[in-house]
Amino acid sequence: MFIYVLKKIGVIIPTFLGVTLVAFIFIRLLPGDPVLLMAGERGMTEERHARMMAEFGFDKPILVQYGLYLNQLAHGDFGTSIITRKPVLQEFMTLFPATVELSLCAIILAVLLGLPAGMIAAVKRGSFFDHTVMTGALTGYSMPIFWWGLLLIIFFSGILGWTPVSGRISLLYYFEPVTGLMLVDSLLSGQDGAFWSAIRHLILPTVVLATIPLAVIARQTRSAMLEVLGEDYIRTARAKGLSPIRVTGLHALRNALIPVITVVGLQVGVLFAGAILTETIFSWPGIGKWMVDSIFRRDYPSVQGGLLLIAAIVMIVNLLVDLLYALINPRIRHTE
């Protein structure tokens, strides 16, 4: 197992170096001069322009810039935003919990609904329930979620007025962030209604973000279950007279979970992509929206640092999924 872990990490490190190079090159290729953009209609003199480019370090040769950048990274410095003048890492860390909270809630919702739905659909294959779940899952899978979010806002916030339109918690409540997760912080604050308010703000974005993972998990669980249910040992278990719940719940589920875990792990990248759209629609102050804003504002250091940090997180999560997978299924460790 140890060697397996080492091997995996051995692959990740060069990939990450590649990621830094790609992120760096991308940023240099971005058209548009950030300094000119800041000046706007006002314009600026050549001399001032040159001085500002020098201050941001954009005037050095590309290779030198990359070398300096790697050196900074090695010291944990992801650069400084040219808009807010704060370290990119600090910006990222203040916004990251909002995205984590939203993504966690979405993935939990997706698993809680998708797993049982997929299981039951598999057990009752061909039934009305099965058809409904599979149709629903395919629809969810085909959903343009930015539009789905708008529809939900029109209906639940606009027409019914049940949920707030945007934000993370009602402005009534104010407390210093402790964990950055609004649900936890609102409980810690001990203020009446704060927790409930945080939940109400979370509902719609969670539903929107959970839509695609939910569909994928339901479909995956169903097909994994179907396959397992056809295996010999399940038939043996049935023949032994074990109760159907024991058979499906214990024997089959445990084996069906293996591919499902992989799928859940793979959803991390999908969640990030979804977070970009969901956060934009709901004005959710997370890193997805921050990245989009940074791209539009030509905030080079933020885009570059953000790309790197997000890629690092995706890679780490994938590594963990691989390890978990290997733990559950020893066969994997020895092949490849």
Place this chain on the structure above:
Amino acid sequence: MPDGVAQQVIDFRPVGRMALMREFWAYFSENRGAVMGLCFFVAIIIIALFADFIAPHLPNEQYREAFLRPPFWQDGGSLEFPLGTDAVGRDMLSRLIYGARFSLFIGCVVVSIALVVGVVLGLVAGFFRGRIDTAIMRLMDIILAFPSLLLALVLVAILGPSLINAMIAIAIVQQPHYVRLTRAAVMGEMSKDYVTAARVIGVRRLRLMFVTILPNCMAPLIVQAALSFSTAILDAAALGFLGMGAQPPTPEWGTMLAEAREFILRAWWVVTLPGCAILLTVLAINLMGDGLRDALDPKLKRS
């Protein structure tokens, strides 16, 4: 990542092509959803091809006297603009009809680019193995390390926002799936007897790669193509929605949505209809994709 999982492939050789098609159709037509999806998809193709004849108006023609007309069944609507008009008086129905062209175009272009490049890279990686394989796969790992939409956004920001650039960006982010699938399939085939036999009789390398091995790896690729056709439409719409895809006044559905966002509370039809069009088209393609997968091989799985 399950790239090591060898994909099972039906053997194309023993049966004749016609028989094979018949067998395929028998499986496919068993799936009612797939047939429905196919019908809808064909309908969309027809609409797109004959948009010039079907659409009641030109997509960018502005009727200055008819801003934000509701659909005909609502008060104030008329059959002149069956699905209403948008903020500058353009006919929604006509724009939606022309929009079908863009979506199909996006799907075709993205899938073609991604498929061709992906298959070549995957074949090379799987056939030669060794360093070239490592290099290609590391590159794919790098692409996969970024969330697809984010990478596409940055790529479009680099290339400049336009429909063509959005398609290129989406094709690039979809690349790794084709490469991995092809590579896995090729590696699976390489150990089979017929490949060894072909090698022994001295079949040339290129011929071996493209004529002997490739056709036997097609089934998973066809399914992946259907899948990425729908993802391409969704991603292009998302980019359009973020202002990084097709630029106004192009009647691309995602771009229409972005333009309509400010009317969300005042004119439901300008927001709802383009979204419906996207959803239905993508759903139809995915239904078809499911049918294809089941028909080509019941054991092939989506991930």
Place this chain on the structure above:
Amino acid sequence: MRSMKTLLAAVCGASLLAIGAAGVQAKTLVYCSEGSPEGFNPAFYTSGTTFDASSRAVFNRLVEFERGTTKVIPALAESWEISEDGTEYTFHLRKGVKFHTTKEFTPTRDFNADDVIFSFMRQHSPEHPFHKVSGGTYEYYGSMSMNDLIKDVVKVDDYTVKFLLNRPEAPMIANLGMDFASIFSKEYADQMMAAGTPGVIDQLPVGTGPFQLVAYQKDAVIRYAAHPDYWAGKAAIDNLVFAITPDASVRYEKLKAGECHVMPYPNPADIEAMAKDPEVNLLQQEGLNVGYMAYNTKMAPFDNVNVRKALNMAINKQAIIDGVFQGAGKIAKNPIPPTIWSYNEAVQDDPYDPEKAKAMLEAEGVTGLKMKVWAMPVQRPYNPNARRMAELIQSDFAKVGVEAEIVSYEWGEYLKRSTDMDRDGAILLGWTGDNGDPDNFLAVLLGCDGVGKANRAQWCHQPFEDLIQKAKVVSDVDERTRLYEQAQVIFKEQAPWATIAHSVVFKPVRKEVVDFRIDPFGGHVFYGVDLK
């Protein structure tokens, strides 16, 4: 410290909009702002969003603009004198002005001359210890040419400061009312420098302004409390909250739901509904901006004034107001907006007359003209949709036999290329005023110095230039008004631009908000506002 605690308790416990339910409740005004501030030091930035959150709430300047007007009034300076030759400005500072007390800083002295000198010299002198702190780019200070203008700022005594200029400059006083000229606390800066964290003064601002910053949750909420010892008297509201809400439809939803009291930048599409909404007061005013199309007057045939005039007459401006501004705009006839003093009402706009335009072009021997129209890739206050505007102009020009091709570039590139002397085509652009002085429009955009720079028409016309140069050095406002009125007449005759529109700013505020005034500079000022 004590006041901070009571404040927090008030914000936490009170029901926001149950105003009047209990007399003791703190009054909290919520403003649904359109975006996150870039930071809290107004000297670094140029966007109104940042100024709203920093200079207009937290800081004061030596002089300020009377709320709702472009008139300059005393603020931290009680009075001032200008020397005969116009190069020495002496300011007498207000006494007893207190800085904010925050978690990080407790002031031991009142505001004085040191703070003024610190605030200006930091921006002025590259040797100043704070010059490079937080990146050190002083956008406005540079672009208003303050570096060239100010020779030195000297302390006469604790409450008297002298600005020495290199040349006379009539708009100087107005410049000092601008956001970048906000006064920081030198004592705070020194303390932070000693602690090794000088950048803190730009993140956690301390000023003399009517509100002090309590907390900023990035991209979500900014919270302020009224400054209890504010020199002009404590604000009528106790707490001010900026709820950052980038989407305009969402802002309106929140306004309707009572989740906020004031919102900026409504969707043009929602204006009609807002006007009817009994809960909402819809305020409106022309913005301090102008959207124009500048010909390149150095290139044929646009060097011919009759051709420019003819093209101006071919443009159907009303259609642009309807189609592009959706009513949230007014036809512009002068290069300065009507909210600026010296606006010349008497000037007659070129009439919309395609027939005559065509005839004029033919008379000048211009037939089958092909030209380019540049459309900006971004949305600006003076032009919400340049592409659409260009399309309308294209079809208007087609009617007089001129074939226009629409071109566009990435924004930075657009701004740069459009200054080229040999630029091919007419360019859509605009300007938002900085200090409410006519000089800020007429000299910057149409003066001879601006050719090849901000003067996109590349237009240098001596009679016009003489007038605006003279107006720069006269300090008598009536005399300046007369000169600028004449300049506008010459501008109209020469037609280097097609003046297109001034935006109309709409501000929906809830009924319970008392005395909110639209700021002509596009800002949002909450001192003086009350809640019923």
